[in-house]
Amino acid sequence: MDRSPLYLAALASAAVPGLDPASVEALPSEEGQLFDVAFVQDTQHRRWVVRAPRTQAAGAQMDVTVALLGLLSRRLPFAVPTPKGFAALKEGGRAAVYPYLPGQNVRFEALPPGPGLAAELGRTIAHLHNADLQIFDEAGLPAYDPDTYRTRRLAELDRAAATGHVPTALLSRWERMLEDVSLWRFAPTPTHGDLTGDQVLAVFDDEEDAGTGRVRALTGWEDAKVADPADDFAALVRETPPEAFETVLEAYAHARVERPDKHLEQRARLAAEMRLVTDLMAAVSSDDRRLVERQAAALRRLDDRIHAEEEAANDYRHDEDVRPARTGPLLVPPHMADDDHDSDEDHDVALMFAKTAPDEVVTAEPDDEPQEEVALAVEHEPQEEAAPTVEHDPPPDDAPAAQAPEARHDDTAPIPTRRAEVEFEEHDGLEDPGPEFEPGYDVRR
Secondary structure (H helix, E strand, C coil): CCCCHHHHHHHHHHHCCCCCEEEEEECCCCCCCCEEEEEEEECCCCEEEEEEECCHHHHHHHHHHHHHHHHHCCCCCCECCCCCEEEECCCCCEEEEEECCCCEECCHHHCCCCCCHHHHHHHHHHHHHCCCHHHHHHCCCCECCHHHHHHHHHHHHHHHHHCCCCCHHHHHHHHHHHHCHHHCCCCCEEECCCCCHHHEEEEECCCCCHHHEEEEEECCCCCCEEECHHHHHHHHHHHCCHHHHHHHHHHHHHHCCCCCCCCHHHHHHHHHHHHHHHHHHHHHHHCCHHHHHHHHHHHHHHHHHHHHHHHHHHHHHHHHHHCCCCCCCCCCCCCCCCCCHHHHHHHHHHHHHCCCCCCCCCCCCCCCCCCCCCCCCCCCCCCCCCCCCCCCCCCCCCCCCCCCCCCCCCCCCCCCCCCCCCCCCCCCCCCCCCHHHCCCCCCCC
16 A cells, blocks of 8 residues: 555654654655655754555565664675664554665666776675675574575476466576576575665765765665575676676675685576566466566566577577688699600500409510510500511512501410510429420410
């Protein structure tokens, strides 16, 4: 329900003795809001913040947070809201009144990289994460180890899937990451739980220079717990420019007592995406169909955006894969001059098509004049020698014209060969091999 500004001012006056309201300004009401909030200025020009829970669950959550902030206020280098008084509500519960904390809310999407506010924000988160776990335990806040926290997120995803409003691709993506145990190896850490730009108050030495910004306070501690440190980076990784987010992480790592785990950023992105699941389940619990449809539409937009990003990444990798390889200059072997190039080519062709010589080679009787020889053995000379020219006396004038000899094919003619004649030497103890091994022996005689 919406409470009027005057009602909230009256609660502030009742909670803090000596507080005489002079003016009041209430924050506009929003869907899903857990508290009514108003700023009150008293007659002494002091400013106050009034917070009244809308539900009993929110009231119980506020009571736990009040105990935590009382312990943290003395152990952190930045301010936290500490209540100065309470006022009972007629419907049950109580409202809390806090001193106003100066500062401006930070727009994460406009956060500049480099030294300044981004680095200051990283150190602020590190100071919180370095706090003693016993403080949260003493305040009665919940604590989760990695496996328990992962299981809780899986159970929440299963309940969201049962509503039918979560796209299938998102369910598969989140289940795959939640079932990968290697991503969930973190040291349980004190966390804020809902660190958005609206919960950060910053002051600037120069209003025109974001590099002079300093974090003055953190507010909105209702989701504080001991859990995954990546939760406090969910809004930052979703809204902050990549260069600024790198600055935040670098400053955070330098200020941490323990080294951050290597999967922190990946889990932070998952927490940012699954924030929509938490909002969907809250809408389903409220039985507000219009709010449920709004959260379902947000999930569909997220599904489309992730699909587009994955397609763009695949196209980029494909372009890298098909990029032609760098080639060097073409090396051409030098030309080797050969005076007898044509003869060598003919010789190579002859080698390729030559027949294998038989085991037994028959030779013809030598003539007075040398004849052209035909090689049938495997071994060849580089170049065949031309047959010598035979000189003859010129025929007489009245002699008849010479007739060209008729070509004959005598199958019984011996085949000429250039294989050297085999000479058998007589040795003691060796018998004559016989006439068939004599040179010129014709087996057809």
